[in-house]
Amino acid sequence: MPTTGPVKFPYTLWTVMPDESKHVVAAGDRVTAKAAQELLWLGGNAFDAAVAAVFVAMVAESTLTSAGGGGCFLAVPADSPATLFDFFVNMPSRPVVRDEVDFFCVLVDFGVAKQEFHVGKGSVAVPGNLAGLLEVHSRLGRLPLREVLSPAVRAARHGVALSERQAYLVKILSPILTHEERGKNLYSPGGRLLGEGDFLVMSEFADFLEVLGIEGSNLLYRGEAAKTLLQWAKEGSLIQSSDLAAYQVFEREPLKTRFNGYEVLLNPPPAQSGVLIDVALSLLEAKRQRSSEIKLSDIAQAFDVTNQFRAENAPFGPSSGLEVPVSKTALFSEYLGRFESHWVVGCPADEPPSSGSTTHLSVLDREGNAASVTTTNGEGCGYILPNLGFMLNNMLGEEDLNPRGFFRYSPGARLSSMVAPTVVRKNGKPILLTGTAGSNRIRSVIVQLLLNHLLRGMSLDESTLAPRMHLEGKTIHLEPGIPEQELSELSSKYRVQRWQEQNLFFGGANSATPHQGSGDPRRGGTALVS
Numbered sequence: 001m002p003t004t005g006p007v008k009f010p011y012t013l014w015t016v017m018p019d020e021s022k023h024v025v026a027a028g029d030r031v032t033a034k035a036a037q038e039l040l041w042l043g044g045n046a047f048d049a050a051v052a053a054v055f056v057a058m059v060a061e062s063t064l065t066s067a068g069g070g071g072c073f074l075a076v077p078a079d080s081p082a083t084l085f086d087f088f089v090n091m092p093s094r095p096v097v098r099d100e101v102d103f104f105c106v107l108v109d110f111g112v113a114k115q116e117f118h119v120g121k122g123s124v125a126v127p128g129n130l131a132g133l134l135e136v137h138s139r140l141g142r143l144p145l146r147e148v149l150s151p152a153v154r155a156a157r158h159g160v161a162l163s164e165r166q167a168y169l170v171k172i173l174s175p176i177l178t179h180e181e182r183g184k185n186l187y188s189p190g191g192r193l194l195g196e197g198d199f200l201v202m203s204e205f206a207d208f209l210e211v212l213g214i215e216g217s218n219l220l221y222r223g224e225a226a227k228t229l230l231q232w233a234k235e236g237s238l239i240q241s242s243d244l245a246a247y248q249v250f251e252r253e254p255l256k257t258r259f260n261g262y263e264v265l266l267n268p269p270p271a272q273s274g275v276l277i278d279v280a281l282s283l284l285e286a287k288r289q290r291s292s293e294i295k296l297s298d299i300a301q302a303f304d305v306t307n308q309f310r311a312e313n314a315p316f317g318p319s320s321g322l323e324v325p326v327s328k329t330a331l332f333s334e335y336l337g338r339f340e341s342h343w344v345v346g347c348p349a350d351e352p353p354s355s356g357s358t359t360h361l362s363v364l365d366r367e368g369n370a371a372s373v374t375t376t377n378g379e380g381c382g383y384i385l386p387n388l389g390f391m392l393n394n395m396l397g398e399e400d401l402n403p404r405g406f407f408r409y410s411p412g413a414r415l416s417s418m419v420a421p422t423v424v425r426k427n428g429k430p431i432l433l434t435g436t437a438g439s440n441r442i443r444s445v446i447v448q449l450l451l452n453h454l455l456r457g458m459s460l461d462e463s464t465l466a467p468r469m470h471l472e473g474k475t476i477h478l479e480p481g482i483p484e485q486e487l488s489e490l491s492s493k494y495r496v497q498r499w500q501e502q503n504l505f506f507g508g509a510n511s512a513t514p515h516q517g518s519g520d521p522r523r524g525g526t527a528l529v530s
Contacts, residue, residue: 021366026510026517026527027053028359028437031060031160033519033526035151036363039143040530046363047075047140048148050371051133053361055152055209057375058390059202060160063169063177064359064377064437067205067220068385068392070128071375072267073136074254074421076430078368082265086250087132088417089125089395091409092238102236103397103406106175106382118397118406119176119382121236125395125415126243127220129375134217135249140369146213153213156206156389159199165504165524167196173357173379176394182384183391204389221247228387238396246412254423257325259285260455262431265423268323269316273420275326276443280306282327283339284451294451296469296486300494303444303471305339314403315416358419358442359523360435362512370430372421376437400440418442424454431513432460437523438507444470445507460511460518468506479506 023040027033036053044052050073057065065071070089076082101122108115137148162170170177170187177187186202187194194200212219219225221244233239254265255274259281266274283302287294313331316322326332337343358376378394385392395401401415402408409415420442424432432453436445445468452463467481476494478487479502490496499505508523519525 021514023049023366023530024362024364024512024514024517024527025049025053025529026362026433026512026519026525028057028064028361028508028510028519028523028525029060029163029166030526031155032057032359032361033528035155036361037528037530038151039148040365042143042147044143044148045141045367046365046369046371047136048143049365050361050363050373051137051141052148052151053363054129054133054373054375055149056155057359057361059152059155059200059205060163061166061359062200062202062391063166063173063380064357065129065375066377066380066393067130067208067388067390068124068127069375069377070125070393070395070417071132071373072271072417072419072421073132073371073373074265074267074423075136075140076265076370076423076425077140082254082423084252084254084267084421085132085136086252086271086414087128087135088271088419089128089393089415090243090247091396091411091413091415092126092240092243093411094238094240095411096238096407100236101238106179108172108175108379117176117379117394118399119179119379119394120397121233121381121383122238123378123394123397124233124237124239124381124392126239126247127393128247128249130212130220131217131247132249145216149209149213153206153209156202156209159201161197161199162194163524164196167194167198169357170194176380176382177391179382180384182386183382186384202389204387206389208388208390221245225388229385232383232385243412250414253323255323255325257281257327259450260288261426262454263425264450265425267417267420269320270414271417271419272310272314272316273418273443275316275322276306276310277420277422277446279309279326279335280443280447281450282325282332283336284447285327286336286339288455294455296482297489297493299448299451299469300471300476300490301339301342302447305335305343306443307471308338309335358437358439360421360437360508360510362433362435362510362517364430364433364512364514368429370423370433372423372433372435374419374421374435376419420446422446424450432511433513434509434511436507436509436520438505440472441470441505441507444468445509449509449511460513460516464509464511464518464520467502470506477505479503
């Protein structure tokens with residue numbers, strides 16, 4: 001039952017395996033990856049390259065990320081401690097009066113199914129991408145900001161030819177992208193929706209980026225662009241000038257856990273992703289220590305118990321006590337007991353649907369600097385900002401980020417994210433960078449990729465292409481290629497939904513090692529090694 005476009009065979013992974021360490025980039029689009037490669041050739045480091053590439057992705061992957069969205073950047077410099085730069089979105093401070101908020105549903109047709117998405121001015125959370133990316137560049141970059149932004153200015157000014165995957169996303173998200181006139185002019189010029197090979201030109205965004213290179217992030221948070229945003233937000237939005245002025249980028253110590261002798265660096269609280277990946281890995285590590293074999297049913301059981309952990313303990317505040325591996329806390333024994341007793345609960349209902357409008361970039365340079373960054377715009381709020389040329393997020397309308405209902409976060413609070421930039425180290429050196437899109441599937445994608453590469457000894461390509469599983473509610477979703485003998489035990493515990501083709505539903509993990517990169521073809525990923 002694929003609900004989105006299939007991945008076509010044969011796969012094109014753009015993978016090279018040289019004999020010595022090189023610059024390795026893996027991104028959600030070839031244009032994005034080439035921008036990172038360009039900055040590395042110009043003498044920039046992994047952090048310059050990653051920042052430049054994310055800004056280019058705001059054009060090449062505009063359905064997935066934006067200057068109006070949020071994200072997290074896991075930076076592992078070769079000569080200093082790792083830092084998680086948290087620039088996810090904030091809840092605005094204005095009290096919610098429902099009949100004054102522009103907040104509505106849009107139906108998106110995925111072919112055999114339609115899904116509702118909540119958009120509008122009232123769905124916009126305080127954006128963080130610009131503040132975060134420029135903070136990373138200021139702290140860790142090497143090249144001047146204007147040089148770092150130059151590829152994105154060119155891409156926006158002259159246009160980017162849409163890939164097959166981006167054209168597909170433009171098509172299915174068109175009710176949101178073309179909700180108002182500015183969006184129609186951008187994505188449906190002359191009344192014809194842009195398709196594969198058509199150029200997306202974002203002239204106003206190019207102008208904005210040129211000024212951003214001079215004025216820095218204050219442009220959007222306190223400067224002229226802030227005035228434009230606030231004028232637009234006057235009717236129907238919750239964002240106020242104080243929200244923009246108060247926005248902060250938080251530098252957090254990554255959550256560190258162990259698996260099969262490796263150190264895994266994860267996104268810490270208040271994000272949910274790192275804690276949930278840690279729970280699943282800790283359960284499977286306990287299994288690994290008792291048995292050399294981890295079966296599909298073990299992974300499903302670990303996901304089931306992890307979902308129980310989330311339901312019973314989230315949200316994970318920054319002082320929740322989960323800044324350390326869950327295996328070191330008093331909570332763990334209860335959930336380990338459930339895992340070992342094969343106690344199957346399953347969530348009472350399927351988790352909220354989402355296309356997972358997110359993208360990930362991994363950059364490992366030849367000096368050993370590692371950048372793993374995930375950014376998202378949700379599905380977008382449905383409006384292009386006048387004179388600025390980009391769409392703000394709809395995070396306040398994302399059901400997976402608001403499981404207890406919309407507008408329940410405290411004013412000014414950082415939303416609890418599912419993005420999961422991940423770095424694996426051995427003997428203190430990065431040996432694997434990864435991350436993925438996929439909303440509530442993010443954690444299951446990363447756990448399976450780590451199992452394949454770190455435990456089963458698969459190559460990076462094999463780990464990426466291996467069939468995936470996702471437990472959603474009481475239903476196990478399975479990509480084709482899973483051995484029949486592994487299915488019977490699963491079907492005795494869960495509803496089994498078998499997909500006919502590999503699909504973007506199962507994420508898009510873009511990964512790098514010191515010698516190899518792999519872009520996930522499920523979402524049009526590309527890897528380049530130079």
